[in-house]
Amino acid sequence: MPHKNQHIVLIGAGNLATQLGLALYEQGYSIVQVYSRTIAAAQTLASQIKATATDNLAQLMPTANLYIYAIKDDALPEVINKVTIDYGIHVHTSGSVPMAVFEKKRTNFGVFYPLQTFKKEKRVDFQQIPIFLEASNKQTFDNLNDITKTISENVHNSTSEDRQTLHLSAVFACNFTNHFYAIAGEVLKSTNLPFAVLLPLIREGVNKLETLTPKEAQTGPAVRNDQNIINNHLKLLKAYPEWQEIYQQITKNIQNYHNTKNE
Amino acid sequence: MPHKNQHIVLIGAGNLATQLGLALYEQGYSIVQVYSRTIAAAQTLASQIKATATDNLAQLMPTANLYIYAIKDDALPEVINKVTIDYGIHVHTSGSVPMAVFEKKRTNFGVFYPLQTFKKEKRVDFQQIPIFLEASNKQTFDNLNDITKTISENVHNSTSEDRQTLHLSAVFACNFTNHFYAIAGEVLKSTNLPFAVLLPLIREGVNKLETLTPKEAQTGPAVRNDQNIINNHLKLLKAYPEWQEIYQQITKNIQNYHNTKNE
Known part of the structure; x- marks a missing residue:
């Protein structure tokens, strides 16, 4: 050896x-x-x-x-x-x-x-x-x-430059997403459901990326512009003002990215 | 049958x-x-x-x-x-x-x-x-x-109430995370690296949740309070003001959630 x-x-x-x-x-x-x-x-x-x-x-x-x-x-x-x-x-x-x-x-x-x-x-x-x-x-x-x-x-x-960009993309793809798993788990605590019920959903969210781009794979109320659900979710988040703000910001950004706003 | x-x-x-x-x-x-x-x-x-x-x-x-x-x-x-x-x-x-x-x-x-x-x-x-x-x-x-x-x-x-909360948690755990995959892919476009280089990282981020809570699994510059990297990433995002704002907001929220700010 x-x-x-x-x-x-x-x-x-x-x-x-x-x-x-x-x-x-x-x-x-x-x-x-x-x-x-x-x-x-x-x-x-x-x-x-x-x-x-x-x-x-x-x-x-x-x-x-x-x-x-x-x-x-x-x-x-x-x-x-x-x-x-x-x-x-x-x-x-x-x-x-x-x-x-x-x-x-x-x-x-x-x-x-x-x-x-x-x-x-x-x-x-x-x-x-x-x-x-x-x-x-x-x-x-x-x-x-x-x-x-x-x-x-x-x-x-x-190169050092590309590596920095790679690291930045990894923060979005891994660190920030993990924080959203944490928020999802905290939100779930008001029910009696364990965090594990989310795992098949989370896994499939990753599996989709084998065949679809993230843009093609996007689902949910933001990209569907389903304002009733969005309003309902913001109401459910009223005990968590920071997460309410994050929900609004990401929803708006998804809609801008997909040009679905005021469709 | x-x-x-x-x-x-x-x-x-x-x-x-x-x-x-x-x-x-x-x-x-x-x-x-x-x-x-x-x-x-x-x-x-x-x-x-x-x-x-x-x-x-x-x-x-x-x-x-x-x-x-x-x-x-x-x-x-x-x-x-x-x-x-x-x-x-x-x-x-x-x-x-x-x-x-x-x-x-x-x-x-x-x-x-x-x-x-x-x-x-x-x-x-x-x-x-x-x-x-x-x-x-x-x-x-x-x-x-x-x-x-x-x-x-x-x-x-x-119940209908629990189902609404479940759906809200799913938006964070799946729809918002998928949007972050999209941002990661857009950021990567300035290099010649394909989105696929991120897939092992994304998969491991999910695998960790089999044995760790999301809070335990958190890594990255925000939870480490690595301000030099955070500043560098914000600079790299200057062409994307909305994503720069999202980066700041999520970083701050991770630090509040983990009580790592001004540690």
Whole structure:
């Protein structure tokens, strides 16, 4: 297994670092070390992937092939500055931070951005996850690409600009939609129905996108311009003024987007 | 097959009528007639389920066991008034219209509300769809329940009030989320990436709900209070003022809901 010659250091022990560490470990890579600000978090992940743990950036192993910075975007510049090693390839995993954050601080660097939502406690199948790569030079890109292709079948080359736009679209498609699931669940609490009754509807909403564009797939009172139902729903939301406002704003935007208003 | 003794008239030939008609037909029911305002629409569905077609409510078959009104909510009162038959059971399929719309106009009536999104051109598996029933008397409920259980394993008894709340929650969980998929796709157009790169992310967003509540499943810059990314996204949206406003409003609401603001 050639992967075993690849020594990887994980900087971070959060949701993404955990899932990525597990995926790399299962492919036979040696994750030699896990860093986290809190040693307990580093140890929790390290123990699962036979790595050592540290909470001290000055003690990072100096000759790994790949250093993966899987930390909050806000923390990236400071952590990159504190790491003095310039051996191997250094990549961050952010959708929004330009690759240039490594400029003049490392020789070989890049970005490894998996377009997915991660939770420590929920395993994901990395093979299906689109991963967007960028690198400071061709050799670095090729090395990064070789490693990435062993864990995902869905690897893309992407500029920092496109990656930012991708991340923005992902916020709408995933984070905001998840918040709407939360609102739906809160609204349901006034009945005795569990959130689970919504799951077949939610799943089919996604299945439709296999064959229809989101525009073609749109249903509901807004796109049908069914004002009686809209008024009724706004009345039902009177105890939740913020959600009432959101309902109005999204309804109006759906109607503008589909040109159904005052049809 | 006892279903064959059940004669059903479908009033409507739209998305729901089409999928419901196909599901009932495949279970062996006799759909004797399809009504639509436009005869071509009635014929298109009727030809798929060996029914006759009509665009004249005065010509509805007078002795069917079940009359299903699968039409726009706004049209229900008028169509109910125009149908003079009071034989069999009369049900509508709306989440938002109270059962009382049939009051004093029919003897045996109720509601058959499938919590799902339908498109004519996209077959759905009715067995998994939660269906919410309500009826004017026990005998009618039992008859409706018997029929419904042959096409879905997920049948519930529900009041008109609960059904309205359910429909409201479905608008958030399905219609509004679908609009966010559309926005995500529009935003992506400035890159050369296809909408399909978002599908694994969208699917995992739903898979998480098998084991986590939506509140637990929330990720992204809003709940992390990552103001740099939020500002960057708002800048990227400057060509789309309405979506910029939506981004701000939903971000603020996520932060209020999770109490992460000014953390």
